[in-house]
Amino acid sequence: MPSLPRSLPPSVTRLVDALSQLPGIGPKTASRLAYFLLRAPPETAASLADALRDLKARTRLCSVCLNITEADPCEICSTPSRDRGVICVVEEPLDVTALERARFGGVYHVLHGVISPMNGVGPDDLRIRELLARVAEGRDGVPVREVILATNPTLEGENTAAFIARKLSGSGARVSRLARGLPVGGDLEYADEITLSRAIEGRQNL
Amino acid sequence: MASRTYQTDAIVLRRDDYGEADRLLTVLTPGLGKLRVMAKGARKMTSRKAGHVELFTEVRLMLARGRTFDIVTQAEAIATHRALREDLRRGSYAHYLAELTDQFAQEQAEDAALYDLLSNGLVWLCDARDPALAARLFEMRLLSLSGYRPQLMRCARTGEPLEVDQAAEGADVATAYSPAEGGTLCARAALLARDGFALPRSALMLLRVLQTRELDQLDALDVPEAVGDQVERALRRTFVYTLERALKSTRFIRQVEGAES
Numbered sequence: 001m002p003s004l005p006r007s008l009p010p011s012v013t014r015l016v017d018a019l020s021q022l023p024g025i026g027p028k029t030a031s032r033l034a035y036f037l038l039r040a041p042p043e044t045a046a047s048l049a050d051a052l053r054d055l056k057a058r059t060r061l062c063s064v065c066l067n068i069t070e071a072d073p074c075e076i077c078s079t080p081s082r083d084r085g086v087i088c089v090v091e092e093p094l095d096v097t098a099l100e101r102a103r104f105g106g107v108y109h110v111l112h113g114v115i116s117p118m119n120g121v122g123p124d125d126l127r128i129r130e131l132l133a134r135v136a137e138g139r140d141g142v143p144v145r146e147v148i149l150a151t152n153p154t155l156e157g158e159n160t161a162a163f164i165a166r167k168l169s170g171s172g173a174r175v176s177r178l179a180r181g182l183p184v185g186g187d188l189e190y191a192d193e194i195t196l197s198r199a200i201e202g203r204q205n206l
Numbered sequence: 207m208a209s210r211t212y213q214t215d216a217i218v219l220r221r222d223d224y225g226e227a228d229r230l231l232t233v234l235t236p237g238l239g240k241l242r243v244m245a246k247g248a249r250k251m252t253s254r255k256a257g258h259v260e261l262f263t264e265v266r267l268m269l270a271r272g273r274t275f276d277i278v279t280q281a282e283a284i285a286t287h288r289a290l291r292e293d294l295r296r297g298s299y300a301h302y303l304a305e306l307t308d309q310f311a312q313e314q315a316e317d318a319a320l321y322d323l324l325s326n327g328l329v330w331l332c333d334a335r336d337p338a339l340a341a342r343l344f345e346m347r348l349l350s351l352s353g354y355r356p357q358l359m360r361c362a363r364t365g366e367p368l369e370v371d372q373a374a375e376g377a378d379v380a381t382a383y384s385p386a387e388g389g390t391l392c393a394r395a396a397l398l399a400r401d402g403f404a405l406p407r408s409a410l411m412l413l414r415v416l417q418t419r420e421l422d423q424l425d426a427l428d429v430p431e432a433v434g435d436q437v438e439r440a441l442r443r444t445f446v447y448t449l450e451r452a453l454k455s456t457r458f459i460r461q462v463e464g465a466e467s
Contacts, residue, residue, distance in 0.1 A: 117301040117455035155261040162294040192257030
């Protein structure tokens, strides 16, 4: 990384260094952001600083679904109208946000990653043990009827789903996987062989 | 002036998320060795490239030269190896083959033989009755290709014939094997080897078969589990010695095998 000019005050270089630690932000972008904050009204910088402080101070993982939350259990796990018998397993907290847009009515379980052997991430590094305990115990007298494996349709996501499915066999809960096929707005001509074959296998009557 | 675009076949070895919706791919090519290329927008659901640049897919890429990374402009899968996605055990071995290849491949250095070996290895994993045996065959071929073919017919240190070959048929005998010495050892040399360990005759025979036979011939063999384990240990120790590091994906294979049994 090119070193910053010595003429810059230490408080600016400190901010540039801190911003450069963020994913996808290089030294140039970090300098631009730092200068933007330097010129912005004091409230803008103060509100950003408060938000960053609260992020670490107030958030924790929900003790039930392991999603990021301020209250434990999280809002989704505390809502009585949610179907606690259906657990949707996702890779990351952002996947919960995406599925909430689709108005899923059950509850979630966040794995916080995906099996990636070449990056040294194995099943023990994910929250699979907590999921197995949750399925075995149920919650508030409601047994788990179904576990929907909603990991990404990547090879790592498929391997993770297969590993969990194997661990859940014999649990009594139905284990399902999100349907795979053509995306809305996609183009058949550019679809790969696996997507197309799965789309044909999963075709529906009209 | 060099063309701004070029085409190559490639196998996707690694894949890392990059920026908002891009993927940074580490691919092995026959003519250019290992390359790091950018697949822009490949994480979007509607991406035309995403399904073609999945892990372990053999793909024909059109690339545009970029400042830091070359950019994937078109991708068309040649072999998707569906069994590696749908069979966890086969998939776990595919990670291992890719990690091994990643360790041996050089950036920007032509290596068509290594490319062909991985391409075949992934097919073997999909087709083999036992993917573990397919992985052993890949390991042995990789050692030969990279100049580390173990000596299994004589003593690697003295060149003497092995005592195990002179013992009576059916006798329960073992020979010594040392990754540092480069293969099997006679009894005298075994005393001097620092990392030698005993290799039963049945395991030695399987190692020799791996050096000379093709997958369809291997697939017909009924290998006892203990013999398979001894051969796996010998080859894995050879790789740890050669690479001077342990491989990450072996832990996952053990976990998958554990979940299966």
